[in-house]
Amino acid sequence: MAGTLRREPRGPAQADDQPLAIPSTPATGELRSLSRSRACSSILLVDDNEDGLRALHAVLEPLGQRLVAARSGEDALRRLLREEFAVILLDVRMPGLDGLEVARYVSSRARTRHIPIIFLTAHAQDVEQVFHAYAAGAVDYVVKPFDPEVLRSKVAVFVELQRERGERVREARARAEAEAIAGTLQQHLLPDRLPSVPTLAMAARYRPGERAARVGGDWYDAIVLSGSHVGVAIGDVVGHGVRAATLMGELRAALRAYAVQEPYEPGTVLTRLNSFVVRTHGAGMVATLLYMVIDLDGGPLRFAGAGHVPALARGADGATRFLDHTPLPPLGVDEHTTFKTWEAELDAGTTVLLFTDGLVERRDESIDVGLCRLRDALAAGPAELEELCSQILAEVPGGSLLQDDAALLAVRLSPVRSPRLELEVPAEPESVSMVRHRIERWLAQTGDGRDDVLAIKLAVSEACANAVEHAYGPESGHTLRVIAERSPTAVALQVLDGGRWRARRGSQRGLGLGIIDQLMDGLEIERTPAGTTVRMRKECEDECDGQR
């Protein structure tokens, strides 16, 4: 039977909730059938007069509903706070809060506004007031002495209406809540944005299934493991809704922990993650996962899979292939599974697309058809990763036919792995600004906005100025070299000259060096007979996301 909102107050304080001991009047067959076949609703009877209450009780008892008596307006309000009512029968004239005031209260509260009120009055002059009260939510009135049949049928109608409405509202509310919670969880548990790594382009998308309640389970993540390694993951927790979303969050947190502990061995990470899942959830959680470690310095892609669809790769030449590996069971199936690390040599500029089966699976066809369709979409897709993801989601496998939720994550190592700038300029004062401007442009071209541009410009200028002013004698024709190299988290700079470093004389001695020292994260001066090399290093400004 559909759940009711009936809550039984208990304890001595609620003793007067007990049905009043009044002999019942005979009921009609129709009403009896209502009482037998329906869930119980509560009806609030408000009257300061004990006889009035008794009479109401006698009339309504055959409806088989729970009758709750309130002996004053204040009492009625208390009960309204505690319980949901199908209908309120409300005496107009009461000491203290009268019936009209109670009605105003009922109609002013969102939780009670929908409850129909039937006013009871013995006074003809009340009727006009009651009409005013219609505006305040009352739906009807009955003048005492009332006809039992009429009152009973009126109440019965409201009880029935409330039940229908209640079921609709409850169902809708439960559905909306489940969808909203799962959706919210999913949003919170997926990365707000992917970490920013200068030489690694990344884009990701998540799309819930065709019904919002199908949200949950699919996920992705990207984790900066070190200055030169980034882990990317995509997975699918079996199931949907709030539970799947929660499990996904747990899995994501655990993966991050294991990934940082074991930054170069995806197989080991999955092996540990699997035993974690089995230990903590037993058979309660099954999840597929594909985890890859990208070497920013150009080493092979290393990855491990647990029952997950293989990733797709698209070379700079446009050729596509699956990054195949021997299938192993999903996480949570067998505690003793050992996951192997696989390697793939990828040319610089290769795009790797990780995805979940929601993107390739359709009820009416084999998954191979979907995989081929995705591969074709990748081959034909744009180079820019955000556009690529949007286009794939829009085209594969055709909009509303997506039945399951789906996630995809695209990554591409940029062809220039460690951007480097090398300049050789005349050792003259005029060269300093030239170097400075060139460095500034290079920072803008290769950076992601996290450089302390002024600090780097200043440090390079100061080192160049020192070389110009002090390294050489008056003879001309010398040059100085500047080398700038970017790693994912820092900019390294070298200024090389062919002379000897001499500190400035006089009151401003070492001012330039002092500036470099204050601004840079590393400063090293190497003097040899062949010349002086100043090595400096400046970290990017904020911590990369993912390194928590």
Next chain:
Amino acid sequence: MSAMGSAEGSPDLPRRAPLARIDSGEHEGVHLVTVEGELDISNVGTLEGAAFDLPNEALGVVLDLSATSYIDSATLGLLFKLRHALQRRGQALRVVCGPESSARRVLDLAGFGSDLAGERDCGEAIAAIRREVVVHE
């Protein structure tokens, strides 16, 4: 400037306009020097000439760096030298630059505080010098 080689392959930069435009003049008895552009070892000598070129009766120097996008240790060195020289002559020095400017950051690095660069604009800086000198007298 002579030709520049570059291992990167995109070497020659176009010849540029002068790094900075430096102007000076007298305002309410104060020597005002304005620098528009960048200051470094290649042109700090020009600034030095402009700054020291003040009449003996001037109350002091206001160096307006509001339109200066870059200064370096050569500029700081000049400021130390200028402040020292002006102090001995009983003349005041004020520097004006934006609160978030790179010039401000470099001044901060050198520990130049609000006594040198505390005013928001040239008008305030000139007024400050006038107050200071009146008090002294």
